[in-house]
Amino acid sequence: MNVDVFVVGAGPSGLAAGIASARNRRGTVCVLERNTESGCKFLLSGSGQCNVTHSGQIADFLNHYGNTKKARFVKPALLSFDNIALTHFFEQRGVPFLKREDGKIFPKSLKSKDLLNILVAELKEQGGILQTETVVKNVAKINTGFLLTTNRGEFCAEKLILATGGQSYPSTGSQGDGFRFAKQLGHQLVEPKPALTPVIVRNYPFADLSGISFWSAKIEIHRNRKRLKVGQGDVLLTHRGLSGPAILNLSRDMKPNDKILVALIEPEKWVSEIFTGKRTLKNALQQFGIAERFLVRILELFDIVPDQPVAETNRETRKRLELVLTGYPFIIESLGGWNEAMVTSGGVVLEEVNRQTMESRIVSGLYFCGELLDIDGNTGGYNIQFAISSGFTAGNSVHY
Ligand SMILES: Cc1cc2nc3c(=O)[nH]c(=O)nc-3n(C[C@H](O)[C@H](O)[C@H](O)COP(=O)(O)OP(=O)(O)OC[C@H]3O[C@@H](n4cnc5c(N)ncnc54)[C@H](O)[C@@H]3O)c2cc1C
Missing domain, CATH: 3.50.50.60 (FAD/NAD(P)-binding domain)
Structure with a gap:
């Protein structure tokens, strides 16, 4: 022809x-x-x-x-x-x-x-x-x-x-x-x-929570202790790691061993007043709109009792919580093929x-x-x- x-x-x-x-x-x-x-x-x-x-x-x-x-x-x-x-x-x-x-x-x-x-x-x-x-x-x-x-x-x-x-x-x-x-x-x-691929996370502790998503979360990609890229958007927990638009869009810049920090609470919104009053720690943190099952898992992972009164939370625990909730670290094992x-x-x-x-x-x-x-x-x-x-x-x- x-x-x-x-x-x-x-x-x-x-x-x-x-x-x-x-x-x-x-x-x-x-x-x-x-x-x-x-x-x-x-x-x-x-x-x-x-x-x-x-x-x-x-x-x-x-x-x-x-x-x-x-x-x-x-x-x-x-x-x-x-x-x-x-x-x-x-x-x-x-x-x-x-x-x-x-x-x-x-x-x-x-x-x-x-x-x-x-x-x-x-x-x-x-x-x-x-x-x-x-x-x-x-x-x-x-x-x-x-x-x-x-x-x-x-x-x-x-x-x-x-x-x-x-x-x-x-x-x-x-x-x-x-x-x-x-x-x-x-x-x-x-x-x-x-590219536009989900991420498989090393030692991922949230497999059973797949389907939970974080709305408009800020994320950062770090490599060799340097911040490489930042983004914002919805993040989805999967069986093996992370997906959702914010992750997919930045996946073109990611490599295995990079660290992804997901801000479950924006640092500006983290206020020390949450540790006042008669509430339990879990209730106090729920005001940030984080899914309860996920919140409880985080607290368990860090050996923090969810039902402890906020007023009884010591300084060290508060600092650890702030670090983890304003930038939860996920290490990339691999990217989807x-x-x-x-x-x-x-x-x-x-x-x-x-x-x-x-x-x-x-x-x-x-x-x-x-x-x-x-x-x-x-x-x-x-x-x-x-x-x-x-x-x-x-x-x-x-x-x-
Ligand atoms: C699951 C999925 C969901 C997506 N959703 C969206 C979305 O909602 N919105 C969006 O913007 N993008 C989306 N994309 C991306 C989008 O589909 C692609 O970017 C787009 O189709 C690319 O168009 P293209 O014509 O360049 O190539 P393709 O659509 O890949 O078409 C290439 C064509 O060339 C043919 N071909 C290849 N080699 C040969 C050959 N040797 N001889 C003869 N024929 C050949 C192939 O069979 C194919 O039909 C999605 C992609 C996937 C996989």
Whole structure:
């Protein structure tokens, strides 16, 4: 098969790239997908409900990709197809949205399938071809463009858009093939690693309390006695350690042996007056909204009697409690692996890609979009928004 543009991967970024390049109607566009269905990971997103983007100013999105270099890279794509454009695109095609209190945006039906159907229908409407059950095995640059070796034979295209995603949840089809292709074509990679992943904690004493969460807790990551990062958000106790948005978002910066301090009570709110009156220690501490079962466990762990009257609590105990409740220390044993991570951090080095067009600075006619790039966003819809925005940018920039 010879076409003008091949897009490899039919996730949100590849479908968006296919739609945008097919719209030009200057030649044939074909999206190749290894699975029998497109968008397997997209279907899983937001527990099947698809948190497709976030509300608010698009400028505020820029802080949600890790650092200022990443913010600079994502900016043109996000500005050219922002959260408003994204929701309009689907609304015009019959899918209304709802905004949750925390700003996350979902289809009103809470079905990711409704959004995926629209992307696929639009690709076909614009004349694009979707060819599933086609595994791209190798990619090479040739004089006339690119040669793709697949399980269905060899295909040639003038232009190539790689939209193969990252490496997490490999059962969805995103197995890191694009990293290999990018390397074969001369690109460098920032080493891919699991991100937006829960944390396994060493000597974890709260396995039976899994499901308890701390609302909007301040957290700090420490390495070699230095504070590395700070964050704030909900923290969830799991069977093996910690999860929840605050942990997931900072996981890209964590390593085994790092210490995570979780402030169950903000230091500013810790007041010595709690040790006055006739209350028990447990009752006095409950005013901070900590789940009772967790509070009792902490007190037990530190050999403090929960029902002792506050007035009888000695100075040393008070100091220990303050330390522990304003920064409970968890040591990271390991981070969740590829089967647990929601995204991949690392990928195609950003300096080698033109952020205005998504075209490679090394190989002309080659484009990248989505999670294959060295971009990973926080939870909240930032990853799918970037996948779709960068896909549209790549598709709009392909000239053929
Ligand atoms: C459980 C889970 C929940 C998530 N929830 C959210 C959420 O609510 N909001 C959010 O913003 N993000 C969420 N994400 C992240 C988001 O789904 C991804 O960032 C996004 O799907 C990336 O889009 P993409 O198009 O770049 O890659 P992908 O969606 O990974 O698509 C890549 C496609 O390429 C295909 N492919 C790969 N290699 C080949 C090959 N060699 N030949 C042919 N085809 C190939 C794959 O089969 C796949 O279909 C979630 C992720 C997971 C795992």
